[in-house]
Amino acid sequence: MTKPWDVANDKELPWLQQSRLAASVAELESLCPLVHSSKTMTPEQKSFFRERGYLFLKGAFPKSQVRPIKEHILDELKRLKVWSSGKTLSASIKNMPAFQQIAKLSGMIKQNDLHAKLIIQTASSTIASLAEAKVVPAQSQLLISLPNQGNWTLNGLNWHTDVSSSNPHRMPGIQAFILIDDVKPHGGATLAIAGSHLLRSRNESSRVREILREKGDVEEALHSSNLSIVEMSGQAGDLYLMDMRVLHTPSINSTSSIRMMATVRYLIE
Ligand SMILES: O=C(O)CCC(=O)C(=O)O
Numbered sequence: 001m002t003k004p005w006d007v008a009n010d011k012e013l014p015w016l017q018q019s020r021l022a023a024s025v026a027e028l029e030s031l032c033p034l035v036h037s038s039k040t041m042t043p044e045q046k047s048f049f050r051e052r053g054y055l056f057l058k059g060a061f062p063k064s065q066v067r068p069i070k071e072h073i074l075d076e077l078k079r080l081k082v083w084s085s086g087k088t089l090s091a092s093i094k095n096m097p098a099f100q101q102i103a104k105l106s107g108m109i110k111q112n113d114l115h116a117k118l119i120i121q122t123a124s125s126t127i128a129s130l131a132e133a134k135v136v137p138a139q140s141q142l143l144i145s146l147p148n149q150g151n152w153t154l155n156g157l158n159w160h161t162d163v164s165s166s167n168p169h170r171m172p173g174i175q176a177f178i179l180i181d182d183v184k185p186h187g188g189a190t191l192a193i194a195g196s197h198l199l200r201s202r203n204e205s206s207r208v209r210e211i212l213r214e215k216g217d218v219e220e221a222l223h224s225s226n227l228s229i230v231e232m233s234g235q236a237g238d239l240y241l242m243d244m245r246v247l248h249t250p251s252i253n254s255t256s257s258i259r260m261m262a263t264v265r266y267l268i269e
Helices: 024-035 041-054 063-079 099-107 113-131 202-213 218-224
Strands: 054-057 135-145 175-181 189-194 230-231 237-242 259-268
Touching: 041 063, 041 113, 063 135, 063 259, 099 135, 113 135, 113 175, 113 237, 113 259, 135 175, 135 230, 202 218, 202 259
Parallel strands: none
Antiparallel strands: 054 237, 135 259, 175 237, 175 259, 189 230
């Protein structure tokens, strides 16, 4: 099993077509009655996760738990002279390609261990319940994007999986995406292709790659293969859980707010 956390292994999937995200919103809304229970997942949540490869848990963390992390990030950005009082201070970081910026900022900001550990612990039991297996938090990372990165688009994104498993029938792990602050649609949230974890054969995968390269209505084409794009936007404290076989990508932050998320990768023992 390889763990190329920082390196996209699907670089040949560069061009996507911009369009709406209606299918994913409908999917998320259908889950709303289920989302408040934590730790033990309901059979409905487990079955949704198995079929779509992700789960949205609205308000999984109290805002009081994520607020200190947000404050720490803002303090760090100020200390590093990257961002303060609504202004970007570092021209070199602002001018970096959007996705390099994420990696750079995640490397620069010191993690606040105490709060990160609390999040990791709280999510662990929920994830173990979903995986029905023992899971180990292998790696955590802040996902920060500066505002105003340009027009939001589905073109030129970096679709990838972080772990390649020798057995495509077995889920290698679950990745948690935690919203540290509110993230509006088109605000730089991670995008995922729901259902892509079930692409079994080389033929199926190649067809999806082709769809992602085409300039037509990509979402329509994905929909006909029972695939849909999920934009992990929401409010501080929301949690998205994703089967690590699901294709996902960073996206452009076209809003005027910093995108603040954190991710933890849990591998199945
Ligand atoms: O910055 C992002 O939202 C992308 C995150 C990602 O691709 C990953 O954690 O593997």
